[in-house]
Amino acid sequence: MLKNISKLPFKGTKEQEEALNKIIADNKHDKSRLISVMQEAQNIYGYLPIEVQKMIADGMDIPLEKVYGVSTFYAQFSLSPKGENNISVCLGTACYVKGSGNIFAKLQEILGISAEECTPDGRFSLTACRCIGACGLAPVLTVNEDVYGRLTVDDVEGILSKY
């Protein structure tokens, strides 16, 4: 999977590092828990910059290239930071058949960014996601934890104006 790798400088805090070190200490006995550790790390930092991957590799005693291999393999792992508000448009089949492709295009047009990118002011990022399972509400998008369903292209601006 092609990943957009961020060139922004890494801005991790001490608290974040402590939280990550605790996760690593809890799991380092079992190397098969690498993916779980990376999921937790992404929860802490919001994404997995190379600096975080290096901490995981050192802490778990796993080669960095393996950590990097895993991070670029799975769709869930993001190598670039998300915006303050992350918009995810479902492009699963049920939503696509009902026109979610047009909704995604409209968002790209309004925000001026494409998939996996963040607006220059850091307020919005855009993701194309696979089926979130709310097919009954298709087409669906989520902004952070909020779900919006049964959408038309005209609804898009109204939703953005709430954030």
Added chain:
Amino acid sequence: MKTIAELNAIRAASIKNVVLRKGADALGTDIKPDCKYNVLVCGGTGCTSSHSVKIVEKLREEIKANGLEKDVNVIMTGCFGLCALGPIMIVYPEGSFYSMMNEEKIPRIVREHLANGQVVKEFLYNETVNPDGTIKSLDETDFYKKQIRVALRNCGVINPEDINEYIAFDGYQALAKVLTEYTPEDVIKVITDSGLRGRGGGGFPTGRKWALCAPNKAPQKYVVCNADEGDPGAFMDRSVLEGDPHCVIEAMAIAGYAIGATKGYVYVRAEYPIAVHRLQVAINAAREAGLLGKNIFGTGFDFDIDVRLGAGAFVCGEETALMTSIEGNRGEPRPRPPYPAVKGLYESPTVENNVETFANVPQIILRGAEWFASMGTAKSKGTKVFALGGKIKHTGLVEIPMGTTLNEIIHEIGGGIPGGKKFKAAQTGGPSGGCIPASLIDTEVDYDNLISIGCMMGSGGLIVMDEDTCMVDMAKFFLEFTVDESCGKCTPCRVGTKRLLEILDKITRGEGTLDDLTRLEDLCNYIKSNSLCGLGQTAPNPVLSTLKFFRDEYVAHVTEKRCPAGVCKRLLSFSIDKDKCIGCGKCAKNCPNEAIQRTDYIAPGHKLPSYQIDSSKCIKCGACMDGCRFGAISKK
């Protein structure tokens, strides 16, 4: 839980909490319910996305305000199935089916129905109200009438976070039965005789899978549950985990006993937070009750389960890739043989089944192989859960006996196509499957029939398409998916799918030739026979089946440079109906390429001159048509 007597005691004590929902007769009991009403609110992903959690809060608040706490129990369940009408709420004992719920409707329902016994008919799902005003039961409605619920039997009936409710509906009785009455060979025989086949898509006989693994000796063997439901548009497994997680836990323990494994893993998508949470709650409750852990029921059988979260890779639905991922690696598939039954997870003998397959197991043990085999067709027994989606009225989750025709599923259960549009095709099997055209709508759905028409059962996503769907665009959509998800290990899949996508893209841009169609077919067949795993071997299916059934659409794209469904933008031409145009000029403002100009013509009854599109400048973005409120712009 040390003994079966304790399990039975919990069941006896819990029936009073659930008896209202099925009726005393159906449960064969004379135990009186503990309250007057059970209000069940759907807590599946679909309904929680439309705020069913807030409905529950409001409900509890109103019940308290009316002093009805002792009379009414509010329970959050899994999916009821009819997602199109969510959020859904059912009130027992009447079985009143309130649809499209919101917080504003609650006070009236509490006041009139729960306090005074008067059902609020105008809030009910309209199909449950007869023309004469009487109410019919849910089982008589078109959506539910032909369904038989085996895998989904507890979904929308029990509180998935309360182990006692599961036990009240005979939960863990099947595990008790096999541990005390059956040898492992007996268990495998029952599953084999039942004719159960893998519900993940392939349809491999489950009994045979277990039998292949059982004799292999190893210090540690594993049972793996595949809950990595990656097929976009499918949500069967998620619904089972959200609505009835204990049945999967019980079935995995039964499988463990049958093959001699003491350790199980559930590999579930991280994108399903509700399912993950309920599964974890269920596993903890089962451990606490002694239904997982050491020496279950005092029989000396040990079994425990761990949850692993998938990180979003479609290929991990393939069994060897899934096991590689559990081990903490990139989820790349491994060549077979050796099969997982011999060398699976951590190189040990492993049985892997998907969620729906496991969900059938406890009922087969309790009700017998013959009961299960009496449903379905000659070679496909039992039922199948489908997630209906796309252009269909009743989107949702249905469970039907194998052999039901597609026509019955779409037009009777699914309520047909909305907006009076024509049915064009149904897509099953997701990116690995194919399309079933209108001419084959009377096909009886089972594993072998679908394979014979170049399609496949798949895990159960069933997407309906109408005349507005372009089949070339659809094939391209699925190829984009597989190109993205190809793990890159083998060349036919990594490079081949990319080349397929390029040809399809060329066709949708109007640059294709008839030779391209031949090249498409040749390349499809090459990828199918040379790829390492199921992902690559099935990736060409959406192309092959659309080429087979909708070749005329491909030909129209190629020779006439026309998209019959009006989807492929590069092939469209936009025009303004000069007599409908009121001359407001909004289209010209919206046009990013200044392709729309005012004309001299003023239509009768209008004040301003109409506009026209210069097709040589038009970039076919559709902005004009989206903005026109008078329906004056059309595309073809």
